[in-house]
Amino acid sequence: MAANLLPGGGCCNPFSCLLNFVCTCICQIVCTILLFFALLLFILWLIFRPRSLEFTVTGASLAQFDLNQNTLRYDLVVNLTIGNPNDRIVVRYDEIVAAALYQGHRFSTLELEPFDQDRNENDTRTARFSGQNVVVLGEDEISSYNIEKSSGEFGIDVRLQMLVRLKFLFLETSSVMKPKIDCPIHVPLTADGATAAPFLPHNCGFIW
Numbered sequence: 001m002a003a004n005l006l007p008g009g010g011c012c013n014p015f016s017c018l019l020n021f022v023c024t025c026i027c028q029i030v031c032t033i034l035l036f037f038a039l040l041l042f043i044l045w046l047i048f049r050p051r052s053l054e055f056t057v058t059g060a061s062l063a064q065f066d067l068n069q070n071t072l073r074y075d076l077v078v079n080l081t082i083g084n085p086n087d088r089i090v091v092r093y094d095e096i097v098a099a100a101l102y103q104g105h106r107f108s109t110l111e112l113e114p115f116d117q118d119r120n121e122n123d124t125r126t127a128r129f130s131g132q133n134v135v136v137l138g139e140d141e142i143s144s145y146n147i148e149k150s151s152g153e154f155g156i157d158v159r160l161q162m163l164v165r166l167k168f169l170f171l172e173t174s175s176v177m178k179p180k181i182d183c184p185i186h187v188p189l190t191a192d193g194a195t196a197a198p199f200l201p202h203n204c205g206f207i208w
Contacts, residue, residue, distance in 0.1 A: 050086055050089055050166070051085045051086055052085075052206070053082065053083065053084060053085075053091065053164075053179070054082070054083035054084075054085060054203075055080065055081070055082055055083075055160070055181050055183065055203070055204035056080070056081045056083070056201055056202065056203050056204060057078055057079065057080060057081075057158065057183045057185050057201060057202045057204065058079050058080070058081045058124065058201050059077075059078070059079035059199055059201075060076070060077065060078045060079065060185055060187045060199050061076070061077045061187070061188075061190060061199070062074075062075070062076050062077075062154060062156075062187040062188065062189045062190060063075040063076075063077075063189075063190050065149075065154055065189055067135065067137070067142075067145055070134055070135060070136050070137075071132055071133075071134060071135075072102070072107050072132060072133055072134075072135040073131075073132040074100075074107060074108065074129060074130065074131065074132070074133075075128075075129075075130045076100060076108075076128070076129040076130070076156065076187065077126065077127070077128045077129075078098075078100075078126070078127045078128075078129075078158050078183075078185070079124055079125075079126050080098075080124065080125050080126075080127060080158075080160075080183070081122055081123070081124045082117065082122070082123050082124075082125065083121075083122045084117045084118070084119065084120065084121050084122075085120065086119055086120070087119055087120060088119060088168060089119065089166050089167065089168060090116060090117065090118055090119060090166070090167040091116070091117040091164060091165075091166060091167075092114075092116050092117075092164065092165045092166070092167060092172070093114050093115055093116070093117065093162055093163075093164055094114050094162075094163040094164065094165060094176065095111070095114060095161075095162060095163040096111065096112040096113075096114065096125070096160060096161075096162050097109065097110075097111055097112075097160065097161045097162070098110055098111070098112055098127045098129075098158060098159070098160055099158070099159045099160075099161075100129045100156060100157070100158055101156065101157040101158075101159065102135065102145075102154070102155075102156055102157075103137065103141045103144065103145075103155075104157075105135045105136070105137070107129075107133045107135050108129035108130075108131065108133060110127060110128075110129065112125050112127060113125075127158070149189075152188060152189050152197075153186050153187065153188050153189065153197070154186070154187055154189060155184065155185070155186050156184075156185055156186075156187055157182060157183065157184050157185075158182075158183040158185060158204075159180065159181065159182050159183070159207070160179075160180065160181040160183070160204075161178070161180050162177075162178065162179055162180075162181070163176050163177075163178060164176065164177045164178075164179060165177070179206060180206065180207040181204050181205070181206060181207065182204060182205055182206075182207050183202060183204035184202065185202045186202075187199065
């Protein structure tokens with residue numbers, strides 16, 4: 001049987017030629033689909049351009065912060081303002097856990113109510129940490145505590161751990177984001193009903 005001759009004197013098996021043709025078509029189709037989705041994602045990014053959420057401690061008061069033999073008694077109220085600067089994205093906060101730390105030691109944790117946040121909206125949530133807990137400080141940390149107690153102002157970290165989903169128009173992301181936020185604040189102590197110094201707002205940052 002005579003072989004199929006190609007230009008230049010080569011030959012091609014019909015099945016090999018067909019297989020090469022099919023593989024070439026599949027590769028072209030796959031590349032076209034990938035290019036289409038990449039272009040679609042780029043267009044969607046240009047349309048939505050998601051911006052980072054904004055977290056600010058707009059108010060805080062400290063009615064009690066007494067350390068006695070590794071037992072810390074505290075009464076801290078923190079007002080958190082959460083901002084969604086996006087024009088087309090709704091944010092759904094499925095879970096918000098707030099923790100209060102002193103010199104790296106966590107002394108209280110609580111959960112805030114879940115909520116949905118509309119576009120270009122600011123919402124304020126209040127976290128009240130009240131009670132007592134065992135906090136073991138080292139000698140240098142106790143010295144820092146005494147200095148802050150004398151000054152009437154304590155440095156405290158408020159940290160947030162959240163489960164967040166985004167909603168674009170009628171589409172809601174199935175994946176859950178887990179951002180962590182750190183809010184270092186300096187809170188004046190209000191003692192015996194005395195008026196504390198005014199609290200200055202503090203911006204929070206993301207923990208990566």
